[in-house]
Each structure stands twice: as C-alpha cells, then as structure tokens.
Amino acid sequence: MVTELKRILLVEDDPRDVELILEALGDYHLANEVIVANDGEEALDYLYRRGNFNARHSDNPAVVLLDLKLPKVSGMEVLKQIRADEKLKMIPIVILTSSREDKDWLESYKLGVNAYVVKPVDFHEFVEAVKDLGAFWAVVNEPPPGSIRNVRKR
C-alpha cells in the first residue's frame, strides 16, 4: 500500500512534549516526516532555509504545528512572519498550545491561522488530538502549491 506522507514542521520547545507528540504520531506511523524546531528562530531558519537548514530541499512543509510560548521568537511572531511572506503565506499553520486564553485564540485567528488546538491535559485525548492533526494535515489534506509530497511504502 502506498501512503502519501507530507512533511510536518513541529515547533515545540519542551522536549517532553516533543517526545509525547512524536510518540502519538509514531503510533499511527505518521512520525517519519516530522522536523522539530525547538524555538521560533529555528522554525524561521527552517522555513527560510538558513543556518542549520541552508542545505534542505526547497519544498515547504505540509503543515506547521506551532506552539505559542517559545524561546527567542514567539509562536505568534513566527505566525506573523509566515503570513507576511509571499512564498510562505499559504502554508497551513495549526496552533498547538497549552493556552486557552481568549487573547491568544483571537489573535491567532486574526493573523490567519488554520486551526487552534489546545493540548488536552489528558494523555488519551492528547494522543487523539495529535493523531487527528497528523492524519488530517499529512494525509487527508491537499497542501497548497510549494510543498512536495513524499511517496513512501508502508
């Protein structure tokens, strides 16, 4: 069976959250194409192909899973920059955060986010949410032009 898997950019500073997210995605064989950026600056480096990522392929990720509270450059700032850039602005962005604050939620949608997901405290719900996100954005959704689909066998 051939499954099309598209690359996911996970922007998350907490290594425990990264591990749990990868665990959840891994359970459903969705983890292979996840690139992890540990802060907002790294995320922008990846998207602009600079610093450690200057040699990467030119395709955009199919989705960015973005935490809001990040060191150096905040998630909101990353979102703002992506939406302001001609080449990046179509990339689907999903906010994946602990914050349920109305301020963050409203501001994110105003800046044109595609989805806003509050990380559930309950692990089962958390796994479900991450799995749904991975399955939808990396499998079901047709990404905008600019992101290459990686075909792999399973």
Add this chain to the structure above:
Amino acid sequence: MEYEAKIGCTSANKLATSEAEPKYPVHDTKLIIPVTMTLLIMLIGMSLYQVVKYLLFPGLSLIKSNIITILFSSTVATIAVYFVLRNRQLLLQHTLKENAERKKAEAEVKNLNRDLEYHIREVETANKELESFSYSVSHDLRAPLRHIGGYVELLQKNASSVLDEKSLRYLNTISESAKRMGLLIDDLLTFSRIGRVEMQKTIFSLEAVVEECLKDLEREMKGREITWAISPLPDVYGDRFLINLVFQNLIANAIKFSSPRAQAKIEIGTVPGKDDEIVVFVRDNGVGFDMKYVDKLFGVFQRLHSSGQFEGTGIGLANVQRIIHRHGGKTWAEGSVDKGATFYVSIPKLIKGE
C-alpha cells in the same frame, strides 16, 4: 428691595451674556434698579414734603422752606443710599461666599476624581496581574501535568508486563490524580475567565434558557425519575451565555443532589422581590445542607459532601455567584439536611433609558 435686586440681576445677566465679559456681571449692573428706585423715592419724598408744607405751614418763608426741603431730601437720600450700599455689600458677600463654596466643591470633586483615577489604575493593574497569573497557570501548570499523565501512560503501556498489581495500581493513582488536578486547573481558569470576559447584555427569555439547560442536561437525567415544576419565567436583561451558565449549574446541582431520591422533584420559578429586580429560584427535594454552612456554599472549591458521595470540584456555585454579582444581583440559599435545598438568584431589571 431684594425683589427688585433679583430682577435686576436676571435682566442684567441677560444683557451681560451678549457682552464680551460675561464672567461676573452681577456687581455693577445690579445697581441700576436700586439707584433708580432711590431717585424715585427722593422725588416722591420732595413732592410729598411740598404738599405737607403747603397744607401745614402756609406762611413759611422761601429760604426756610428750601432749607427744610434740602434737609428732608438729603435725609431720605442718605437712608436710601445706606440701603443701596448695604444691599450691594450683602450681594458682594453672598457672591464671595458662593465663590468660596464653589471653589471648595471644585477642589473636592478634583480630589475625588484623583482618588477615583488612582483606584481605577489600581484595579487595572490588579486585572493585568490576574490575567498574566491565569495565563501562566493556563500554560505553565498544564504542561507538566500533561507530561505526568503522558509518561505514566507510556509506562503502563511499556512496562505493564513486568510490574506487579500493586505498582500498576500506583501508576493508576498517579494518572487519576493528574487528571483531577487538570480538572481543578480548568475550573479555576473558567472561574477567572467568567470574572474577566466582557459582558454582552441583551433582553432574552429566561424560559428559553432554562429549556436549553434541560436539553443539555439530559445525560445527567438518564435513569432518573424527576418531576419538574417550572413556572412561567420572565424575560431578563443580561449576558445570555453567562446566565445560561448560572442555570446550567443550578439545575445540574438540583439533579445531582436529588439523586438519592426515588422520586426527585425540581421546581423552578420566581418569587416577588424588589421592584427593580427579578428573583428566580431552583428548588430540589434532595439531600439539602446544614444552614450552618450556608456561607461556604458559594466559595471556590468549597464542598459540603465528599467526592465519594457526589462528584464535582466545587466551582459551580462560585461561578453562579460571580456571574450574578457581575450583573449587579445577589445569590442566596435555604435548605436543611435531607429536606432539600432552594437556591435564589436576583437579576436587576433593565432600567429604561439605560
């Protein structure tokens, strides 16, 4: 004299408003009428004197007559001038007093305004602090909690074959506790948000709100035998979402605490209150409470029953009270152990012109 002076004042004010400097028009223009009156009185006095003199002393010489005339008229004039000056003095004093009083009042208003501004700033600062506090709770407390739950789960998955039953139970307890703490944090956040969210007040049917609540609570009523007695309810003025939350909580409580009854009875209705408010009650025939603890009922995380008896974190009535307080109303309760409880909320009516 007073009367004329007053008239003089108003007409003078009218005159003065059209002039360049209308600030203190009272002092000079106010004299027009008193002075005119004085001159008139002098004339009348002189004429009267002439008549009296002619009638009483027809044989008086011209010089003597004129001296007496002058003496008489100057006496009248002096008296008149005295009254005019006194009146003017009184007016002046009055104006000075008024000015002083106005200045004092202005100073008082200024001070009050300054105090008010200070308090508003204080409240704003407190609100901001609260906001950043709840943000930090929201973000920073939930994350480690999720990790505890997550890693316990992973441990259960990966190590269940090598762990004994006791250890597995420990893991289960850790997981349950983490979940419970998650619930408490979420409740606290909701409570804090209820206090901060901007209210959008409209007039809506309370009856429709109660109907919605009953529909939403259908799951809680499953397998229960409940008699409902819902009286016609009025329209109220408030934030529909928040008032819905109030009745959601009150009705859910009534359902929950009447669960030991084979035949539960829940009444919802109004009682007469003050003219400017609507008082609604929710009554059940459940386990009730001891009036000794009535003050604790509406406190955050205050519970009168163990979590083994009845589920819940104890935030519901605190939310109810906070919402009703924000609407300018009051909450209170009556009950006795095993004889049911009645919860009242008062909601102020819309004042016309608001």
